[in-house]
Amino acid sequence: MKEGPLDQLIRALAGLPGLGPRSAQRVALHLLTQREKSMKPLMAALEQTAQSVRTCGICGNLDLSDPCRICADPRRDSAVICVVSGVAALWAVERTATYRGQYHVLGGLLSALDGIGPGDLRIEPLLRRVTENDVKEVILGLSATVDGQSTAHYLTDRVTAAKPGLKVTRLAHGVPVGGELDYLDDGTIATALRSRAAL
Ligand SMILES: [Zn+2]
Numbered sequence: 001m002k003e004g005p006l007d008q009l010i011r012a013l014a015g016l017p018g019l020g021p022r023s024a025q026r027v028a029l030h031l032l033t034q035r036e037k038s039m040k041p042l043m044a045a046l047e048q049t050a051q052s053v054r055t056c057g058i059c060g061n062l063d064l065s066d067p068c069r070i071c072a073d074p075r076r077d078s079a080v081i082c083v084v085s086g087v088a089a090l091w092a093v094e095r096t097a098t099y100r101g102q103y104h105v106l107g108g109l110l111s112a113l114d115g116i117g118p119g120d121l122r123i124e125p126l127l128r129r130v131t132e133n134d135v136k137e138v139i140l141g142l143s144a145t146v147d148g149q150s151t152a153h154y155l156t157d158r159v160t161a162a163k164p165g166l167k168v169t170r171l172a173h174g175v176p177v178g179g180e181l182d183y184l185d186d187g188t189i190a191t192a193l194r195s196r197a198a199l
Pocket residue numbers: 056057058059060061067068069070071072
């Protein structure tokens with residue numbers, strides 16, 4: 001039997017992150033029954049963003065303008081750059097509304113297993129930003145995984161070699177807000193204990 005538009009819609013939705021076949025059917029049904037309220041505004045938003053989305057030439061963020069709104073904002077502190085692996089991590093930090101510096105998207109992490117080397121990431125543009133501008137601190141906002149930590153070590157060596165005296169920091173690893181100690185893994189507790197802070 002030939003696949004109709006409704007099957008295509010469900011298949012396209014099921015391919016999205018976080019949605020499986022069942023939730024894709026639920027979303028499709030919602031859109032079909034709420035054509036005016038949900039489906040048409042979604043169509044318009046998809047159409048507009050598909051046409052105008054850009055990768056920021058400075059930081060690598062995805063936005064409707066290049067430079068992106070963060071890089072173009074004069075109220076942001078251009079002396080601090082937070083390095084993240086991808087746009088999802090950038091948006092996650094931005095959601096906290098506590099960070100007022102700028103970003104640099106690497107486009108991944110170094111990984112010997114996946115064959116990702118320094119040339120595959122946006123490391124040279126980062127070194128240029130750090131040396132050519134008045135950057136005083138680089139925050140390594142990378143994940144607490146083997147690849148995240150080896151990327152952090154590599155970047156620390158490269159940026160401090162490119163600009164001696166530059167402050168390089170990383171996010172603290174520890175007990176999550178609302179986290180019960182007895183549910184945490186030993187590595188998290190050990191790291192939290194080592195990086196404990198005075199009150
Ligand atoms: Zn930008």
